[in-house]
Amino acid sequence: MFARILLSLTFLMATLPCSSQDVIYDEAKVPTYTLPDPLRFEDGTLVTTPADWGKRRAELLGLFEDHVYGKTPIARPEGMRFEPRTKITDFLDGKATLEEIRIHFGKGEGGPYLDLLLIKPNRIPEGGAPTFLALNFAGNHTLHPSTEITLSTSWMRSGADDIEQGLVDDDRATEKARGSRVSRWPVEKLIDAGTALASFYYGDIDPDFDDGFENGIHTIFGKPKPDEWGSIGAWAWGASRAMDYLETDEAIDQKRVAIFGHSRLGKTALWAGAQDERFALVISNNSGCGGAALSRRHFGERVARINTAFPHWFADTFVQYNENEAALPVDQHQLIALIAPRMAYVASAVEDEWADPKGEFLAAKHAGPVYEVLGKKGVGVDDQPGLNSPVGNSVRYHVRTGKHDVTDYDWEQYIRAIKVL
Numbered sequence: 370m371f372a373r374i375l376l377s378l379t380f381l382m383a384t385l386p387c388s389s390q391d392v393i394y395d396e397a398k399v400p401t402y403t404l405p406d407p408l409r410f411e412d413g414t415l416v417t418t419p420a421d422w423g424k425r426r427a428e429l430l431g432l433f434e435d436h437v438y439g440k441t442p443i444a445r446p447e448g449m450r451f452e453p454r455t456k457i458t459d460f461l462d463g464k465a466t467l468e469e470i471r472i473h474f475g476k477g478e479g480g481p482y483l484d485l486l487l488i489k490p491n492r493i494p495e496g497g498a499p500t501f502l503a504l505n506f507a508g509n510h511t512l513h514p515s516t517e518i519t520l521s522t523s524w525m526r527s528g529a530d531d532i533e534q535g536l537v538d539d540d541r542a543t544e545k546a547r548g549s550r551v552s553r554w555p556v557e558k559l560i561d562a563g564t565a566l567a568s569f570y571y572g573d574i575d576p577d578f579d580d581g582f583e584n585g586i587h588t589i590f591g592k593p594k595p596d597e598w599g600s601i602g603a604w605a606w607g608a609s610r611a612m613d614y615l616e617t618d619e620a621i622d623q624k625r626v627a628i629f630g631h632s633r634l635g636k637t638a639l640w641a642g643a644q645d646e647r648f649a650l651v652i653s654n655n656s657g658c659g660g661a662a663l664s665r666r667h668f669g670e671r672v673a674r675i676n677t678a679f680p681h682w683f684a685d686t687f688v689q690y691n692e693n694e695a696a697l698p699v700d701q702h703q704l705i706a707l708i709a710p711r712m713a714y715v716a717s718a719v720e721d722e723w724a725d726p727k728g729e730f731l732a733a734k735h736a737g738p739v740y741e742v743l744g745k746k747g748v749g750v751d752d753q754p755g756l757n758s759p760v761g762n763s764v765r766y767h768v769r770t771g772k773h774d775v776t777d778y779d780w781e782q783y784i785r786a787i788k789v790l
């Protein structure tokens with residue numbers, strides 16, 4: 370019990386934006402900084418052609434592995450297999466088909482595995498449906514109230530609120546949790562737009578607490594070395610394994626699969642999209658520090674704070690940049706640049722200062738030169754646009770009214786983006 374209270378308290382402290390004086394929420398206190406040039410090789414030479422970019426891309430990916438997220442030690446594991454488990458063809462009054470596929474990573478039945486929820490329109494356009502692959506925070510069963518969706522038995526974060534509402538009992542989900550996150554998942558809207566939604570619970574891959582990597586997929590791949598993946602790297606790897614499954618489904622348009630994540634899962638979506646070029650659109654919703662926000666601005670959450678509150682998210686090597694962001698060989702605009710020439714969508718919420726909306730815009734903007742070398746256009750504006758005024762081309766950006774969240778407004782923009790791919 371005591372351990373549980375301690376865990377909840379630690380979580381609460383880690384999640385609540387900190388109000389101490391060292392958090393900068395004032396533009397005048399942002400230090401002057403120089404961003405590393407995405408087009409300049411480490412030896413000082415410049416990228417001028419798409420072919421040069423291929424080499425620089427590899428170099429930059431290596432820098433993000435070595436200094437931020439850690440190396441991904443394994444690609445697709447040998448013996449990984451897909452087990453179809455549920456298929457309901459008359460979901461949403463016959464408009465959609467709901468499937469569940471268990472992706473087994475180890476040999477046995479017991480796990481680790483990832484449960485992929487897949488909801489597809491029944492009217493599939495020629496070439497397949499554009500598809501959002503989304504990581505979720507609270508289990509597949511929270512996306513829709515349907516009792517056809519398997520109730521997750523993985524570890525669940527038991528925040529005080531969730532316990533109070535009866536959504537989580539100790540650290541497992543309860544029946545009551547079904548559909549508890551519908552506000553973030555406009556399933557019917559997506560189906561009506563002709564898009565499919567694939568989603569999995571991030572806790573299937575790696576439970577989100579600092580236990581020295583004793584659980585999730587680490588039970589079969591072992592404890593990471595200091596320069597290997599933390600949880601963000603592991604979650605991103607899970608997204609690629611889900612993509613491995615999507616590739617086997619003819620109803621999915623392989624050229625139009627978007628990876629989507631909110632907040633810590635937005636950081637994950639960016640890292641997944643940077644590494645895995647099968648994602649045609651990469652969506653970062655309010656991802657903030659270690660996601661789309663520039664680290665060198667020091668605005669809102671900073672590297673030291675994130676490494677202290679969430680020591681398991683990044684590679685151990687990232688702690689050397691605590692209070693020392695200027696020494697980072699990369700900054701987050703370069704992570705977005707790694708997505709080029711594919712489409713990147715960075716979305717902010719104006720009240721989400723902890724995630725530094727302006728820093729998110731600037732990172733999106735400063736990825737632009739790489740897109741230009743590849744014949745594409747970036748955000749296309751110099752200044753952060755006004756509220757609810759999306760901008761951009763191959764790099765898109767909006768800042769909407771409201772708080773740190775995923776709203777219908779956000780999804781409407783993502784549907785528009787996936788449709789122009």
Ligand code: GCU
Nearest residue numbers: 383384632633634656657670
């Ligand atoms: C905390 C954390 C953020 C993160 C967020 C979330 O606020 O400091 O970096 O994005 O949790 O994932 O909900």
